[in-house]
Amino acid sequence: MAGSKAPRRLSAAARLALRILFVAKHARWEGGVHPEDGTHAVYHREMRGVLEEIGLNLEIANDYRVLFERPCADFVFPLLNRGGFLNSEMLLPLLCNRLGLPYLGASPILRGLADDKHLAKLAAAARGVPTAPWTVYRRGAPLDPAPCPRAAHYVIKPNASSASWGVSEAGDWTGVRNAVIQLHDEGHDAIVEPFIVGHDIEVSVVTLRGEPLILPTQIVEQADPGSLRTYAEKRNLITAQGYEIRPMAAGRELALAEMRAREVMREYMPFDYGRFEFRLDVRTGEVLFLEVNLNCNLWSRKTIAVAAAQIGWSHRDLIETILTESLARQGLLTREEIDVAA
Numbered sequence: 001m002a003g004s005k006a007p008r009r010l011s012a013a014a015r016l017a018l019r020i021l022f023v024a025k026h027a028r029w030e031g032g033v034h035p036e037d038g039t040h041a042v043y044h045r046e047m048r049g050v051l052e053e054i055g056l057n058l059e060i061a062n063d064y065r066v067l068f069e070r071p072c073a074d075f076v077f078p079l080l081n082r083g084g085f086l087n088s089e090m091l092l093p094l095l096c097n098r099l100g101l102p103y104l105g106a107s108p109i110l111r112g113l114a115d116d117k118h119l120a121k122l123a124a125a126a127r128g129v130p131t132a133p134w135t136v137y138r139r140g141a142p143l144d145p146a147p148c149p150r151a152a153h154y155v156i157k158p159n160a161s162s163a164s165w166g167v168s169e170a171g172d173w174t175g176v177r178n179a180v181i182q183l184h185d186e187g188h189d190a191i192v193e194p195f196i197v198g199h200d201i202e203v204s205v206v207t208l209r210g211e212p213l214i215l216p217t218q219i220v221e222q223a224d225p226g227s228l229r230t231y232a233e234k235r236n237l238i239t240a241q242g243y244e245i246r247p248m249a250a251g252r253e254l255a256l257a258e259m260r261a262r263e264v265m266r267e268y269m270p271f272d273y274g275r276f277e278f279r280l281d282v283r284t285g286e287v288l289f290l291e292v293n294l295n296c297n298l299w300s301r302k303t304i305a306v307a308a309a310q311i312g313w314s315h316r317d318l319i320e321t322i323l324t325e326s327l328a329r330q331g332l333l334t335r336e337e338i339d340v341a342a
Contacts, residue, residue: 005208007317008324010054011337018332020056020323021071022048023092024079027062037082043299044079050319051077067095075332076103077323081295086187087160089115089295102330104323105295106271114268114292115160117191123267124289129260131289132279134193139184145173151194155228156180159189169195169228197226201248201278201287203261204296204304205271206318207325212265214258215307219248225282245303247310253280256287268294272326275304298322 010018026037026044033039051058059073064080076096081089090111096103106114113119118136125131133149136159148154156179157167166183170176180190200220205212222229222243229243248254261276268274275296279288296304300315308318327333 005213005311007313008208008321010056010320010324010327010333012055014327014333014337015055016057018057018327019059019072019074020051020077021059021061021066021073021075022051022077022079023061023063023066024048025062025082027060027079039299039301040082040297043297043302046299047079047319050316053316054320054323064091064095067092067099067101070099070101073101075327075330076101078103078105078295079298087112087115102327102332104272104326106268106274110268110271111294114274114294117157117159117291118189120292121289124260124264127263127267129263129289130286132193132196134191137180137184137190137192139187139189143177143180145177148173148176148192149194153195154192155195156183156190156192158183159191161188167228195226195228196279196281196288198222198280198282199225200229200290201253201257201280202245202303203257203276203278204274204307205261205265205276206273206304206308206322207270207329208321210325210329212262212269214261215304216310217248217254217257218245218303218307219280220245220303245306247307253285253287260287260289264289264292268292270329271295272329273298273304273322 024044024047026041027048029041029045033042048060078092080092083091090108093103093108093111097108113123121131121134135147135149137143152171154170154176155167156170156176168179170179176192183190199222202218202220204215206215220243257278264276271294274292274294276292277290279290281288298304298319305315305318328338
């Protein structure tokens with residue numbers, strides 16, 4: 001493929017020489033949908049297959065302990081971000097830092113900033129990007145109703161959740177308080193914000209030739225924009241799906257989302273790949289920052305892969321480009337190897 005959006009390729013010499021360690025919770029999974037993690041297990045197994053197809057000098061692990069001592073590896077591809085404890089997505093990068101071992105994706109401190117929804121909103125607001133009003137209730141802090149935004153319909157969720165895990169809704173302070181207490185009892189901080197009737201906008205970004213590339217932006221269009229997407233829907237644990245992901249049409253809302261994504265992403269570079277999410281208020285047309293998903297789900301059926309396909313990239317193209325760019329950024333590819341791969 002010619003042009004500035006041509007995907008990256010690893011040279012045969014680099015594939016042979018570089019020892020890549022792939023660490024994912026379900027890296028050794030051989031079944032179908034997992035009873036708790038749903039298609040997340042299918043995703044990890046698919047990723048392993050893509051890395052094997054690329055022809056990497058690959059090692060496989062599914063446990064943090066592989067990095068308690070330095071492994072026989074030059075680079076880590078970390079996907080173990082559902083480790084069963086709070087902020088588990090930061091541990092693999094931290095272990096790599098301890099060993100001085102390069103890895104794919106953002107640094108632990110940036111992963112923490114992105115995964116803490118409250119801090120991510122503060123960062124967006126500091127750059128002038130509008131967001132819905134919100135408040136955070138940390139475990140152990142007073143449950144003060146005063147900072148809670150006034151609304152007729154609230155969303156309450158763990159402040160560091162993914163895929164809408166633990167999300168609930170309420171219509172008054174009593175319902176909000178009960179939901180927050182439940183999340184605290186389960187070990188989580190809680191974030192509360194008004195429910196915005198509308199659709200999610202997902203701006204996927206990869207690095208290409210050292211610069212961020214925005215892939216075609218997608219809109220997650222709800223059949224009922226007043227309904228709340230659930231974890232079960234996102235992890236395909238139920239057959240019913242009340243939304244459709246499709247390319248967003250050109251217009252004011254698309255331009256706003258991409259402009260605001262470019263502004264927000266400056267807080268997180270370098271991050272190799274990620275997804276910046278906004279909420280389109282169907283009543284006002286406003287595009288409001290929602291959250292950041294650095295090192296987002298790379299499964300072939302998820303947003304970033306769907307977006308990549310719309311510029312002619314295969315799933316392998318996407319994964320190999322992300323990997324090659326990160327290796328180059330961290331000095332693991334020579335100039336000659338980069339030129340060969342281009």
